[in-house]
Amino acid sequence: xxxxxxxxxxxxxxxxxxxxxxxxxxxxxxxxxxxxxxxxxxxxxxxxxxxxxxxxxxxxxxxxxxxxxxxxxxxxxxxxxxxxxxxxxxxxxxxxxxxxxxxxxxxxxxxxxxxxxxxxxxxxxxxxxxxxxxxxxxxxxxxxxxxxxxxxxxxxxxxxxxxxxxxxxxxxxxxxxxxxxxxxxxxxxxxxxxxxxxxxxxxxxxxxxxxxxxxxxxxxxxxxxxxxxxxxxxxxxxxxxxxxxxxxxxxxxxxxxxxxxxxxxxxxxxxxxxxxxxxxxxxxxxxxxxxxxxxxxxxxxxxxxxxxxxxxxxxxxxxxxxxxxxxxxxxxxxxxxxxxxxxxxxxxxxxxxxxxxxxxxxxxxxxxxxxxxxxxxxxxxxxxxxxxxxxxxxxxxxxxxxxxxxxxxxxxxxxxxxxxxxxxxxxxxxxxxxxxxxxxxxxxxxxxxxxxxxxxxxxxxxxxxxxxxxxxxxxxxxxxxxxxxx
Amino acid sequence: xxxxxxxxxxxxxxxxxxxxxxxxxxxxxxxxxxxxxxxxxxxxxxxxxxxxxxxxxxxxxxxxxxxxxxxxxxxxxxxxxxxxxxxxxxxxxxxxxx
Numbered sequence: 001x002x003x004x005x006x007x008x009x010x011x012x013x014x015x016x017x018x019x020x021x022x023x024x025x026x027x028x029x030x031x032x033x034x035x036x037x038x039x040x041x042x043x044x045x046x047x048x049x050x051x052x053x054x055x056x057x058x059x060x061x062x063x064x065x066x067x068x069x070x071x072x073x074x075x076x077x078x079x080x081x082x083x084x085x086x087x088x089x090x091x092x093x094x095x096x097x098x099x100x101x102x103x104x105x106x107x108x109x110x111x112x113x114x115x116x117x118x119x120x121x122x123x124x125x126x127x128x129x130x131x132x133x134x135x136x137x138x139x140x141x142x143x144x145x146x147x148x149x150x151x152x153x154x155x156x157x158x159x160x161x162x163x164x165x166x167x168x169x170x171x172x173x174x175x176x177x178x179x180x181x182x183x184x185x186x187x188x189x190x191x192x193x194x195x196x197x198x199x200x201x202x203x204x205x206x207x208x209x210x211x212x213x214x215x216x217x218x219x220x221x222x223x224x225x226x227x228x229x230x231x232x233x234x235x236x237x238x239x240x241x242x243x244x245x246x247x248x249x250x251x252x253x254x255x256x257x258x259x260x261x262x263x264x265x266x267x268x269x270x271x272x273x274x275x276x277x278x279x280x281x282x283x284x285x286x287x288x289x290x291x292x293x294x295x296x297x298x299x300x301x302x303x304x305x306x307x308x309x310x311x312x313x314x315x316x317x318x319x320x321x322x323x324x325x326x327x328x329x330x331x332x333x334x335x336x337x338x339x340x341x342x343x344x345x346x347x348x349x350x351x352x353x354x355x356x357x358x359x360x361x362x363x364x365x366x367x368x369x370x371x372x373x374x375x376x377x378x379x380x381x382x383x384x385x386x387x388x389x390x391x392x393x394x395x396x397x398x399x400x401x402x403x404x405x406x407x408x409x410x411x412x413x414x415x416x417x418x419x420x421x422x423x424x425x426x427x428x429x430x431x432x433x434x435x436x437x438x439x440x441x442x443x444x445x446x447x448x449x450x451x452x453x454x455x456x457x458x459x460x461x462x463x464x465x466x467x468x469x470x471x472x473x474x475x476x477x478x479x480x481x482x483x484x485x486x
Numbered sequence: 487x488x489x490x491x492x493x494x495x496x497x498x499x500x501x502x503x504x505x506x507x508x509x510x511x512x513x514x515x516x517x518x519x520x521x522x523x524x525x526x527x528x529x530x531x532x533x534x535x536x537x538x539x540x541x542x543x544x545x546x547x548x549x550x551x552x553x554x555x556x557x558x559x560x561x562x563x564x565x566x567x568x569x570x571x572x573x574x575x576x577x578x579x580x581x582x583x584x
Contacts, residue, residue: 154573158577
């Protein structure tokens with residue numbers, strides 16, 4: 001019943017964006033619109049997930065299936081939509097006060113169009129349409145990145161734009177090549193034709209897979225292409241870097257799972273290439289995090305290493321063994337869901353620390369545990385989850401990856417993941433011991449400041465509650481992702 | 487022919503972007519965007535004097551879908567180009583103010 005109204009996920013952000021543009025000078029009204037529409041987005045998505053009525057589809061313009069653009073709301077879309085709308089709501093909550101940091105008057109408009117692009121990318125079942133939604137998302141992110149009067153931020157933003165433009169063009173080139181060889185762009189039709197081409201000419205399918213992988217790898221900061229990420233994310237305002245770090249790199253990973261897990265035929269050689277690149281980005285990300293001294297720079301390098309972890313799952317989606325392939329799709333989605341919530345929360349909390357301390361350099365912050373014990377506990381939940389401390393959600397996500405690696409007899413991957421988790425722990429301990437332990441510096445206990453940042457705190461609590469509920473009852477999500485992979 | 491021109495522009499675009507200067511970015515985006523558009527256009531086949539009307543034998547006309555794709559792609563790459571030019575202007579202004 002409610003599942004048929006999945007187009008609402010495009011209507012809500014679009015309406016919110018239009019209203020925010022209309023009432024651009026009225027701050028209170030914009031806050032109300034943002035909170036209202038993002039909450040509706042979250043609730044509708046959760047309702048469809050809980051009632052199990054996913055799977056409806058629309059073909060645009062009444063064209064026959066396979067010719068027109070298909071919008072389909074299957075379980076994979078539904079899971080991604082739910083977690084993204086949770087970030088949408090948390091972001092709207094966080095920006096209620098943090099908005100003053102953003103100089104741009106059209107900030108809300110761009111924030112909503114960003115989520116419009118994300119929602120569209122999860123709904124579409126057409127390769128070119130996916131490219132268009134990617135560009136909608138990226139266009140909003142370009143403007144958000146370069147707005148502000150900080151020269152370093154604008155320069156880093158320019159590099160971000162150029163890199164993403166190159167990846168977009170590579171994506172478009174791959175779309176053109178895929179169309180040349182298959183004469184279709186619809187995912188279900190494409191899957192059938194690629195499998196039949198693979199029987200006679202596997203080299204062509206490998207080429208198409210590699211060029212698509214290259215396009216998504218630049219977007220999601222894989223090993224050779226990660227330099228833009230730690231350069232640009234820490235220079236954004238704290239809340240914005242949380243939303244970007246949580247969602248934009250994961251959009252590329254979602255596209256990889258969708259395309260390599262469900263459309264492309266399994267291939268041993270592509271699997272090897274993807275696996276080696278993923279393990280390299282996992283290790284280089286954590287080693288980068290060890291040498292940084294600012295909280296958000298450490299967290300940015302963690303994004304790269306976590307992309308490596310998810311990339312290992314995505315690589316196993318190309319494994320020739322069908323049982324491993326299916327389990328890998330489930331494991332990658334589980335990891336992405338856990339990771340989006342945790343990563344955004346860590347950046348939001350880093351932003352709270354920054355707002356109170358007016359600094360994010362670990363050498364100048366100390367004694368946060370005594371000054372704000374609640375904030376410290378709030379930090380521990382996502383930090384422990386990112387490392388993979390047993391009862392928390394990260395543990396269950398990593399356990400899945402360990403299981404597949406052992407099943408596929410790739411024991412060196414298990415070793416690399418253990419090393420990666422160890423160094424993640426090491427850099428988290430660095431933040432914890434420098435920022436949270438030690439003596440309280442005098443500039444703290446500013447009561448007015450404390451009251452001001454109450455509503456951003458609610459966003460962090462909201463995300464921490466989701467992490468905790470995933471930790472306590474992972475079997476619910478595990479059952480859903482396994483059902484999705486079938 | 488279209489395909490080879492596309493490849494030529496692709497090489498130009500990469501060389502310009504690797505120069506890592508502000509004007510290089512602009513020329514690089516222009517060349518790279520057009521290169522990819524030309525290559526995608528060439529995948530549908532280019533034929534003269536034929537129009538994709540329903541009911542005409544498919545062999546007489548070029549594939550209209552790639553042309554539709556390229557139309558969308560032109561808009562996107564041109565919009566990005568305009569935005570990059572605006573950002574570069576902002577950077578130059580901010581550097582002068584310092």
